């Protein structure tokens with residue numbers, strides 16, 4: 001009885017809160033709602049250590065992170081914008097798609113397009129629709145997929161060289177991959193230190209407790225070494241008419257779109273280790 005009364009009592013407050021959230025000048029590109037503000041990731045910029053702030057990492061908009069209505073994150077909203085403008089949805093309709101750490105709204109939209117095949121993958125699946133797949137040992141034949149979506153995943157993967165080689169292997173020649181990940185333009189080489197081995201240290205030096213490095217500009221040569229041509233699309237070129245602040249996306253985060261070369265020679269395992277140590 002008490003619980004029912006409490007539930008009834010909460011309804012007006014929920015309604016008022018929703019109304020309050022909807023009064024504003026911000027807009028969610030995914031659910032199309034108007035809102036007062038996006039919710040920050042943790043404490044926003046205040047969550048970052050001086051070390052991370054100094055590096056000016058390009059990644060999520062942590063101040064304008066999640067939508068209070070649909071829960072989408074800034075990087076998911078951003079992909080919707082890029083997909084719209086580049087008409088990537090049409091490509092998906094005729095494609096075999098492999099999607100790592102699938103975002104809810106993006107994966108629903110892809111499913112609605114009825115692609116030739118659509119595999120949702122995660123090392124730690126959150127539902128039965130998602131297959132348990134290790135990105136460094138992808139259980140599919142060479143040249144299987146037309147598109148791979150890997151949105152803010154590589155920064156969590158210890159052997160990212162192997163992951164990139166695997167993505168390249170299972171993509172068909174000419175296939176596309178989206179490889180968003182945070183990086184710092186101020187670093188020539190990615191920062192990794194084996195001594196950074198606790199949640200606290202990873203948060204301080206990599207920005208999140210489950211990140212395993214800070215990428216530098218060598219991210220792009222790593223991608224190229226895995227057999228890809230860079231097809232990076234700048235936010236400022238494609239989405240300059242979007243009010244990034246109102247729509248809650250980071251205008252410095254370009255689309256890291258890459259294409260597998262039409263002719264690729266797969267390195268043998270010893271060559272992989274050479275790339276890894278380069």
Ligand SMILES: [Zn+2]
Pocket residue numbers: 028029030031032033067068069070071072
């Ligand atoms: Zn929304």
